[in-house]
Amino acid sequence: MSALLRVEGLSKHYGRRLGCADVSFDLEAGEVLAVVGESGSGKSTLLSLLAAELQPDRGQVLFRDANGEERDLFALGEAERRLLLRTEWGFIRQDATQGLRMSVSAGGNVGERLMATGARHYGKIRSTAIDWLGRVEIDADRTDDTPRAFSGGMRQRLQIARNLVTHPRLVLMDEPTSGLDVSVQARLLDLVRGLVAELGLAVVIVTHDLAVARLLSHRMIVMKEGRVVETGLTDQVLDDPAEPYTQLLVSSVLAA
Numbered sequence: 001m002s003a004l005l006r007v008e009g010l011s012k013h014y015g016r017r018l019g020c021a022d023v024s025f026d027l028e029a030g031e032v033l034a035v036v037g038e039s040g041s042g043k044s045t046l047l048s049l050l051a052a053e054l055q056p057d058r059g060q061v062l063f064r065d066a067n068g069e070e071r072d073l074f075a076l077g078e079a080e081r082r083l084l085l086r087t088e089w090g091f092i093r094q095d096a097t098q099g100l101r102m103s104v105s106a107g108g109n110v111g112e113r114l115m116a117t118g119a120r121h122y123g124k125i126r127s128t129a130i131d132w133l134g135r136v137e138i139d140a141d142r143t144d145d146t147p148r149a150f151s152g153g154m155r156q157r158l159q160i161a162r163n164l165v166t167h168p169r170l171v172l173m174d175e176p177t178s179g180l181d182v183s184v185q186a187r188l189l190d191l192v193r194g195l196v197a198e199l200g201l202a203v204v205i206v207t208h209d210l211a212v213a214r215l216l217s218h219r220m221i222v223m224k225e226g227r228v229v230e231t232g233l234t235d236q237v238l239d240d241p242a243e244p245y246t247q248l249l250v251s252s253v254l255a256a
């Protein structure tokens, strides 16, 4: 069986400025890959390409669909791509206001995704939504509140429920814990780690925080100026980095 995701030679320029160049990696089902690097290293560009929000200059993204067939992300029609991103894949954004519908209730935010997969029975949609809110530690009595009334941590947990309710096989995460208090971050990371393991999710997580990469990922790629400079098992890369740039990145965290 081929990999769930095969990324080959992805490159993107913004005019003359390099976003990312020649990024390649495979991701197996159930595997968590962290993409780390300093600000401006191309992490967000890579994730936007994987979410088909940007078109690459070169390269391709191949994924295995639910029927086991390998598909080319950029060859899909717009409607098919949107359906894929709403059902088989998920995208948890750094800014929850971009990943949620802020004027729709929490229950509606989760239920909407179920409807995208064909659910029609109101009572079942509502009970599944409430069940998922519980799994992300949001009380049932908040079901009818909009996320505007939620704290930052609650919004991120709601995004997680909204994304996972359709049992996606791949979830893209963009700095899901940054901007939150340290104690809120720790709880959220614990929750994400538990759900990823329980559901056997494949994840590509972008983070500038090596502790997040250590906690969640099996493998990591290190980016610098748009290019991958090192890749390997997370513990190996963090404990024994081969590249001077990674050594610097790791030691600057330890010194901090």
Ligand SMILES: Nc1ncnc2c1ncn2[C@@H]1O[C@H](COP(=O)(O)OP(=O)(O)OP(=O)(O)O)[C@@H](O)[C@H]1O
Pocket: 014, 017, 018, 019, 020, 037, 038, 039, 040, 041, 042, 043, 044, 045, 046, 208
């Ligand atoms: N819309 C854009 N227009 C022009 N240049 C861009 C655009 N988006 C990103 N870039 C440039 O592409 C390069 C990679 O940026 P990118 O945002 O992918 O890095 P990053 O690692 O995600 O950084 P951060 O952690 O700060 O989000 C940078 O030089 C950036 O200035």
